Amino acid sequence: MKRKNDGPALPGEGDTDYARYMRTDALLDLQRSPAEVIHRDELLFQVTHQSTELWLKLAASELAEAIARVEAGEPASAESLLTRATLAVRLVTDQLDMLGHLQPADFQAMQPALGNGSGAESPGWRQTQTACRKLGLAFTALLADRGTDLAALYARDPSDPLFRLAEAMVEFDDRVSNWRVRHYKIAIRVGSHGVIGTAGSPSNMLAKLIDYRFFPELWQQRASTLA
Numbered sequence: 001m002k003r004k005n006d007g008p009a010l011p012g013e014g015d016t017d018y019a020r021y022m023r024t025d026a027l028l029d030l031q032r033s034p035a036e037v038i039h040r041d042e043l044l045f046q047v048t049h050q051s052t053e054l055w056l057k058l059a060a061s062e063l064a065e066a067i068a069r070v071e072a073g074e075p076a077s078a079e080s081l082l083t084r085a086t087l088a089v090r091l092v093t094d095q096l097d098m099l100g101h102l103q104p105a106d107f108q109a110m111q112p113a114l115g116n117g118s119g120a121e122s123p124g125w126r127q128t129q130t131a132c133r134k135l136g137l138a139f140t141a142l143l144a145d146r147g148t149d150l151a152a153l154y155a156r157d158p159s160d161p162l163f164r165l166a167e168a169m170v171e172f173d174d175r176v177s178n179w180r181v182r183h184y185k186i187a188i189r190v191g192s193h194g195v196i197g198t199a200g201s202p203s204n205m206l207a208k209l210i211d212y213r214f215f216p217e218l219w220q221q222r223a224s225t226l227a
């Protein structure tokens with residue numbers, strides 16, 4: 001039997017099996033070194049963005065599997081996977097708070113290091129958004145397959161797996177909107193992008209996006225059940 005101090009059992013780079021499996025050497029080398037940075041807050045900025053990309057990689061993967069389960073007619077397992085993706089969005093929302101510790105002058109000072117980069121180019125958010133659109137289509141197709149529609153679904157038993165999936169989709173939508181609220185406020189607080197509220201300004205665009213919904217028909221159906 002292998003003892004703890006026998007040394008690493010796995011192949012690969014790193015002194016320990018933890019380092020080899022988690023690829024910590026490569027991971028911790030992905031941030032600009034103190035010698036490279038033009039401002040020390042670049043580490044805070046990169047860690048927040050890079051960890052966001054990792055959580056969204058997981059979210060997009062769980063969403064892709066959730067779509068496959070919906071297509072296979074398994075709404076209950078799709079709901080569990082979607083719940084994981086929702087939690088990933090909650091976690092990336094919380095970590096936006098770290099960026100609130102950037103002073104506008106410090107953020108401005110690091111701008112040359114960022115080139116023309118924008119979070120709008122985030123691969124994690126792009127994949128998540130694409131997956132959400134596919135999930136909406138797969139859900140609509142499943143409703144049709146089962147010979148039902150949203151009005152009938154929302155009039156039925158709340159423990160119905162299809163209903164629970166619909167509500168999990170609403171929750172996901174809501175959490176993305178919460179991310180956008182927090183992101184908008186952080187962008188204002190860091191104050192790097194022009195006059196607040198000017199028509200056509202980036203902050204105006206971010207404020208408008210807060211109301212965007214991936215599954216608007218679900219929100220309409222819920223609202224239509226009001227007396």
Ligand code: HEM
Binds near residue numbers: 049052107122206
């Ligand atoms: C200091 C922190 C941040 C500031 C000042 C900021 C600022 C902005 C601004 C001004 C825009 C509008 C488009 C543009 O002008 O580029 C934008 C869009 C965007 N940013 Fe950020 N951002 C910050 C952090 C983040 C983080 C951590 C992420 C996560 C990857 C992110 C993701 C996005 C996305 C996805 C958009 C497109 C709009 C949307 O889908 O809501 N941003 N950001």
